[in-house]
Amino acid sequence: MRRYYLFLFPVILLCALPLYPWPSLPGSGLTVTINLLTCFVAGLWGLGLCFSLPWRRLRFGAAGRMLFIGLILLNLPGLWTPAPFRSEAIYRLAATAGFAFLLWMLLQLPVRGDQRRGIYGIVVVAALIQALLCLWQALLPLSAAHWLHYNPLVSGGRATGAFGQANLLGSFLACGMLCALWLSVTIRRKAISYLLLGCVVVLCVALMLSESRTAWLGAAAGLFLLLWSADRSRSRILIIMVLGAGLLAGHGARMLRPTILPVTASLAAGSAVQTPSTRNQPAKVEDRLSEDRHASNKERVALIRGAWAMIVKDPLWGQGTGTFETAFPVALNQLGVANPFPVTVAHPHNEVLYAWVEGGSVALVGLICWLMLWALPFRFPRRGLARGAFSLPLMAHVMTEYPFYLSALHGVLMVVLLWLALPVSARRCDFPCRHRKSVRAVLALGCMGCIAFMFTGLQSAWLIRKAEASGFVTPEPLAQVWNIYAQPERLQFDWAVTDLMQFNQTQDPRWLARFQRNAGDWLTRHNDPNLTETMIRIAAVQQKRALAEAWRQRGCLSYRTDQRFHCGTASFFQPESFR
Structure with a gap:
């Protein structure tokens, strides 16, 4: 039964749910359909774990302490948040607590050997599914517009997969590519190893087509650690050769991509309704990418300046949970900086700045606890270091955008990668569970509440x-x-x-x-x-x-x-x- 839960829900969450871009409201959080579905299935997973875990002794250790201390400190600023924003503090508490308890329950199940490789294989398959959607959208945009609700005018010609956003697609692909690389050089069966090397090439091509600089940065950092942790020079040479082939194929695929953004009546109407800022922009894909990146660089500078001004104003207590959207324009105005954004901004595109701005030093310490939890695998050489590297694309994304607010699926992926990467010594058995029935009942009620909430x-x-x-x-x-x-x-x-x-x-x-x-x-x-x-x-x-x-x-x-x-x-x- 335990093995059943190990594989079933990761397959549903990572492979089945993002098979297709679900019709959705724009925005983030629970306005997005796939986030509702992800939380619904995660609630089912948690409920199954409540009745399948061995509750006689609980694994806690350093990982558990960092997890729950960070959870408390991150949400403590909700106590002094201004009244109009307290509902946002409650939602954030529910979201962070949900993912924290899911990770804690998974940490009760140590996985090794073939079980761990099997779950990494699920991540690779999930990334391959997104790679196929990426190739479809990038090379055949009109066909993708008809079948996948894809609008190249809104995305600037960049593929978005099932996530509706290019950087979300890129970080997902990068994690899958790193997992495939590690499996290809560690697995003993040559046929599977060669198959995985082919998957690496496909994922590298899709990663190139995603045009995500954040994903490229995270993938490069992860590849460096994989090369450093490889125990044989032959493995390093193989990794470099496969990546070289993937990069060449990726450049070739970019040449096959349409050079002009396709324009139809329905695409133009969708672009005008969803993003007015896309009007009067270049029709060529490369020109559009160049203009978007130039604007992104300028906007990022304004984000950092505005966020830092808000931190300086109240570094200890912060502005309050959920206040960034309305306080940020005021901060820019007080600095004498013209607001360069054509749309409202709800996040400074850096989680450290975000936690410090809204929650002050208390939330910052809580986030540091979680960053220390994430960094635990890097303390162990070779295998532990390599497994920790798989989540580097997600961490790079967290520091340059806000993926977990846009996609709950990326939150689940981070939980799964942390679960597999954290060493057993960091979650050893610390104490017997004398009130295991009460703990299990509380967690089960929370999971059932999550299921009902997401269904409605x-x-x-x-x-x-x-x-x-x-x-x-x-x-x-x-x-x-x-x-x-x-x-x-x-x-x-x-x-x-x-x-x-x-x-x-x-x-x-x-x-x-x-x-x-x-x-x-x-x-x-x-x-x-x-x-x-x-x-x-x-x-x-x-x-x-x-x-x-x-x-x-x-x-x-x-x-x-x-x-x-x-x-x-x-x-x-x-x-x-x-x-």
Whole structure:
């Protein structure tokens, strides 16, 4: 039974769920369909572990101490978070606790030899599936647009796999490639070894096509450690030769990629709806990539400067959990730095900065505990060092973006790789479990709660997508939502838009009052140009000059290049222009 749980759920999570890009709401967290499905299956996995683990003695050790001390410290700032943001602190506590307890339960199951290699093989197969999707999207974008809901105009010609984002695809591919390389030089059966070397070439080609600099950095760091830990010079030569073949094949595949972004009516409409910033951008793929990277470099500098200014303002206690999105534009304005982002920014693209900005020194120490947990395998030579290297692409991604907020599947992958990499000496049996029935019951109840929450969350997300697709002509889909806590921010935003649509149809002032209440509350925690502009128009028509000017200044903080906010003028108030 234990062997059954070792392999079944990793196959479902890593291979079956991302077989296809699921229809989804845009955004992160539980608004994304695959994240809901991932957490649902992870809850089932945890429930199965509750009834299959040997509970007589618990493995804790250094790994367990770092895991739970880090969990407590990371979430402690929720106690002094401002009231409007406390719900975000609760969601973050639930997410971090869920993954922490899943890892802790897996650490009760030491895996060695063929079992460990089998799970690494599952990671390789999962990466190969994404590599095939990557090749399809990069080389046949119109076909992928028809079958996979892929929009090359939104992604700039970069493949996104089943994750909807190029860097998520890249880090996933890089982890799979490192696992395949290690298996190919350590496995004794030559036929399987040669097959794995072929997989490395395919994954290297897909990694090149992903155009993810973050993934390339993580893969390069992991390859360096694999070469250093290889116990034979023959293995090093083989790794270098295979990588050389993969790089040559990758360059050839890039030459086969269409040079011009394909444009159809449906793709153009999808691009205009999802990302207005993609308008008037180069049609050539290489030109688009170059422009995007130049903009990314400029934006990253602004992120670091703004985040550091927020840290300096309160390095001990932080700004509060979930406050970065609204506080960041204010910090840039106080620095005298023009906001270069065409969309709102909810994360500084570096987890250390993020923890320090929002949670202060307490959360920073908690994150350091987790980083020390991640670094435990690197203390052991050869095999331990190599297994620790497999997660380097994910760690590079964590330090340059926010993958675990965008993709719960990447969180599961990190948990699995840590479970396999942590040495048994770091999780030795420390104490007997005298209250094993109580511990198992609490964990089982938590898993069942997670399963029920995600199941109802899937229904809620489907109804929200239905309401948005219909243009909010009726409030009925939103009123039928079962779980109002699964996507609360998205639901409140859509209710605000629905209220405005109903007011436009009926001219009933009660709908307008509801809109102002919902939109005003939502804008205390987030930024949105359309809602902000509507609040300006309403204040202007109602002759509330000070309120209109306050909303205009708020819009200029986050969207300086948006002409609707007249950011280049000191005064703009002309009521007739908003009627």
